[in-house]
Amino acid sequence: MTLRVFVPYETTALSLGADDVATLICREAEARGIELELVRNGSRGLFWLEPLVEVETDAGRYAFGPVEAGDVASLFEAGFARGAVDHPLALGPTEEIPWLKRQQRVTFARIGVTDPVSIEDYRAHGGFAGLEKAVTCTPQQLVDMVKASGLRGRGGAAFPTGIKWQTVLDAKGAKKYIVCNADEGDSGTFADRLVMESDPYMLIEGMVIAGLAVGATQGYIYLREEYPLADELLTLAIERARAAGFLGDDILGSGQRFELEVRLGAGAYICGEETSLLESLEGKRGLVRAKPPLPAIEGLFGMPTVVNNVLSLAAVPSILSEGPEHYASFGIDRSKGTLPFQLAGNLTRGGLVELAFGHSLRELIEDFGGGTATGRPVRAVQVGGPLGAYLSPAQFDTLLDYEAFSAIGAVLGHGGVVVFDDSVDMAEQARFSMEFCVEESCGKCTPCRIGAVRGVEVIDRIMQGESRDANLALLDDLCDTMMQGSLCAMGGMTPFPVKSAMTLFPEDFQRQRGDQS
Numbered sequence: 001m002t003l004r005v006f007v008p009y010e011t012t013a014l015s016l017g018a019d020d021v022a023t024l025i026c027r028e029a030e031a032r033g034i035e036l037e038l039v040r041n042g043s044r045g046l047f048w049l050e051p052l053v054e055v056e057t058d059a060g061r062y063a064f065g066p067v068e069a070g071d072v073a074s075l076f077e078a079g080f081a082r083g084a085v086d087h088p089l090a091l092g093p094t095e096e097i098p099w100l101k102r103q104q105r106v107t108f109a110r111i112g113v114t115d116p117v118s119i120e121d122y123r124a125h126g127g128f129a130g131l132e133k134a135v136t137c138t139p140q141q142l143v144d145m146v147k148a149s150g151l152r153g154r155g156g157a158a159f160p161t162g163i164k165w166q167t168v169l170d171a172k173g174a175k176k177y178i179v180c181n182a183d184e185g186d187s188g189t190f191a192d193r194l195v196m197e198s199d200p201y202m203l204i205e206g207m208v209i210a211g212l213a214v215g216a217t218q219g220y221i222y223l224r225e226e227y228p229l230a231d232e233l234l235t236l237a238i239e240r241a242r243a244a245g246f247l248g249d250d251i252l253g254s255g256q257r258f259e260l261e262v263r264l265g266a267g268a269y270i271c272g273e274e275t276s277l278l279e280s281l282e283g284k285r286g287l288v289r290a291k292p293p294l295p296a297i298e299g300l301f302g303m304p305t306v307v308n309n310v311l312s313l314a315a316v317p318s319i320l321s322e323g324p325e326h327y328a329s330f331g332i333d334r335s336k337g338t339l340p341f342q343l344a345g346n347l348t349r350g351g352l353v354e355l356a357f358g359h360s361l362r363e364l365i366e367d368f369g370g371g372t373a374t375g376r377p378v379r380a381v382q383v384g385g386p387l388g389a390y391l392s393p394a395q396f397d398t399l400l401d402y403e404a405f406s407a408i409g410a411v412l413g414h415g416g417v418v419v420f421d422d423s424v425d426m427a428e429q430a431r432f433s434m435e436f437c438v439e440e441s442c443g444k445c446t447p448c449r450i451g452a453v454r455g456v457e458v459i460d461r462i463m464q465g466e467s468r469d470a471n472l473a474l475l476d477d478l479c480d481t482m483m484q485g486s487l488c489a490m491g492g493m494t495p496f497p498v499k500s501a502m503t504l505f506p507e508d509f510q511r512q513r514g515d516q517s
């Protein structure tokens, strides 16, 4: 009988030695005369257990992790092919691992289960069922289904996806485009990368459906250059999808067209902002455009354009195949569906947690994250990337819901959760936010370009104890000016982390530095 073993081919697992583990598994099987089928699957997103090796048994897949090259011989010795064996790295049936079992994986249901670039595997796990349905629908029916699902943009602004699609469907243009925002610049985030590396056909399928819905015939994935593996796997998946008739001139024999290409970004955070992304895609410097006109009316090369985040587009295939009511049955109030949270920073168990809206931040940090890796108390959490507010433990019972976060002056954004223990200096963090804005500002408007530079200087004076009260008042005033006067959310939201640090951790702005008290 052939032994079927799964070793992830995904950036996190590879950086932790997955390739060496795979090589040794092949070598060990050969030496023992065991017939082996090695599958390079995606990652399940349990990063603290990577490389997570799985074996297929009659009772389902069993997991072992984190496996190092030196563990391979002992796994064979223990007879890991049987699954339920006595080995320190044995984790039992993969689907029963509580961290995974407690999640509500909708978009990420296939992640880590399949071989990412196998169309057969994708189809065997429900893939392309959404597109098969889409080719039988009218554009308006497709837009209506996305509206009914309640899906809101997962890139940060949470704008209703169906309404954006309706605007592009209704707009007149010689050509229309679907642009996927895969710049994923937020600190601590990796969900887009996981989709592209571990289930790329899902994104391709979502983009083709978007094209059919609004009448666009060309799509671009604007991918951050720092994701070479996503580039490799997406490019291969696009070629295979085209060869199999899911892309090209005659999608599934429907006579409808859609083409798709990957374009690499050049490492600027601001190129994740949709209008500077479009400038960059047109071959220009990533400078923010004034709105209006909205990209939906005049976007890429002046044509009506849907710009959507990877996760928004990746949610679409299951909305079609399972029905919009199914997707909308997850979540609360106006936050429908699920959000893939990305646990990062000082945590024991970092990784991907997909949950319906409505759970609490505490559940994420304590139950899933397992507290800090250093064992010290959690002091602050930044949710929603570098422009997101800091939260203190007193706010951890806030529900994960767009409106509940907005009510406390915070954002859920793209679902990034970065945890800090009690050794963090929040004045330093506030300074870092301003410094980040200095570095990443596109420079088009004064409140952001100049304001962030002044922000760093004022925080330096506060930290040095120079006219502290006057400088704190000045910093607060500067934050208000940036919030109200900036052209885009880069300058407009940099004050969120700064103000929240000042409000929630005032002692760090009063502390005399240099003495260790």
Ligand SMILES: Cc1cc2nc3c(=O)[nH]c(=O)nc-3n(C[C@H](O)[C@H](O)[C@H](O)COP(=O)(O)O)c2cc1C
Residues within 6 Å of the ligand: 152, 153, 154, 155, 156, 157, 158, 159, 161, 181, 182, 183, 184, 185, 186, 269, 270, 271, 272, 273, 274, 275, 307, 308, 309, 310, 312, 313, 488, 489, 490
């Ligand atoms: C400074 C800045 C950086 C951004 N970076 C990203 C990004 O990396 N990825 C993303 O999808 N959206 C990013 N956005 C949000 C986009 O401008 C836009 O709202 C999003 O791509 C729309 O897609 P959605 O409706 O599917 O969320 C950023 C916004 C700003 C202001």
Ligand code: SF4
Residues within 6 Å of the ligand: 270, 288, 440, 441, 442, 443, 444, 445, 446, 448, 449, 486, 487, 488, 489, 490, 491, 492
């Ligand atoms: S707020 Fe900053 S990034 Fe945005 S347009 Fe103004 S200068 Fe550019």
